[in-house]
Amino acid sequence: MDLYNIRNQLNVGKSVYDIPLRVTYYARVSTDKDEQLHSLSAQVKYYSEFIQNTPNWTYVEGYIDEGLSGTSVNKRESFLKMINDAKLGKFDFIVTKEISRFSRNTLDSIKYTQDLLVAGVGVLFQSDNINTLHADSELRLTIMSSILTFPIFQT
Numbered sequence: 001m002d003l004y005n006i007r008n009q010l011n012v013g014k015s016v017y018d019i020p021l022r023v024t025y026y027a028r029v030s031t032d033k034d035e036q037l038h039s040l041s042a043q044v045k046y047y048s049e050f051i052q053n054t055p056n057w058t059y060v061e062g063y064i065d066e067g068l069s070g071t072s073v074n075k076r077e078s079f080l081k082m083i084n085d086a087k088l089g090k091f092d093f094i095v096t097k098e099i100s101r102f103s104r105n106t107l108d109s110i111k112y113t114q115d116l117l118v119a120g121v122g123v124l125f126q127s128d129n130i131n132t133l134h135a136d137s138e139l140r141l142t143i144m145s146s147i148l149t150f151p152i153f154q155t
Helices: 004-011 034-052 079-087 106-118 137-148
Strands: 021-029 058-059 061-066 093-096 123-125
Touching: 021 034, 021 079, 034 058, 034 061, 034 093, 061 079, 079 106, 106 123, 106 137
Parallel strands: 021 058, 021 061, 021 093, 093 123
Antiparallel strands: none
């Protein structure tokens, strides 16, 4: 994906939903309790339908980690596969529920979103309203992920 071209389109008022992109999703829950597994299946269903129902987007199968903490990426095989597949050019854009689904570690959030941008892949943190294709996203991502690492904000 040509990030320069995409950012120019966004700067003149186009929405990311107007731009033809190959889009995947990332879903994760930290425990294998029944209520968390229901949340995971709800995320998978929602994002599969959301991407497939966006006319300019081409659906790419999502990446799912079940029962794994977001504090480290080391054991999250699907997350690491997603990063590798991004570098191989298999998709242009990742949609995920929120920063805490992607990572609960500020440095990991920043490192991996930067790595993805270098590979030509953006990330939309839907609930946090952060799209890494926008120029101000790194500052917003840093602030939000820093807040999420404080123990009083963790669930």
